[in-house]
Amino acid sequence: xxxxxxxxxxxxxxxxxxxxxxxxxxxxxxxxxxxxxxxxxxxxxxxxxxxxxxxxxxxxxxxxxxxxxxxxxxxxxxxxxxxxxxxxxxxxxxxxxxxxxxxxx
Numbered sequence: 065x066x067x068x069x070x071x072x073x074x075x076x077x078x079x080x081x082x083x084x085x086x087x088x089x090x091x092x093x094x095x096x097x098x099x100x101x102x103x104x105x106x107x108x109x110x111x112x113x114x115x116x117x118x119x120x121x122x123x124x125x126x127x128x129x130x131x132x133x134x135x136x137x138x139x140x141x142x143x144x145x146x147x148x149x150x151x152x153x154x155x156x157x158x159x160x161x162x163x164x165x166x167x168x169x
Contacts, residue, residue, distance in 0.1 A: 088112035120156040
């Protein structure tokens with residue numbers, strides 16, 4: 065599997081609807097042009113105010129990815145391996161874990 069050569073593809077994941085604004089989050093997974101199985105894909109995280117999420121753990125594609133300064137990453141082949149894993153959670157210090165899902169804008 066490989067990304068299109070001509071453009072990036074971005075998948076956006078967001079927290080389930082939460083009344084408390086401080087619990088909301090969004091994550092963008094970017095597939096650069098021509099990315100293949102050995103490439104790293106960047107994940108960018110922000111809170112409901114658009115600020116980078118300082119620290120956390122993102123459960124995604126069957127893995128637990130460290131989030132630091134609003135960033136994380138996953139190898140393309142690991143994303144493909146875990147594409148059927150259903151758990152999508154963001155865990156942050158001092159905030160209860162919040163589930164999320166792929167969104168379509």
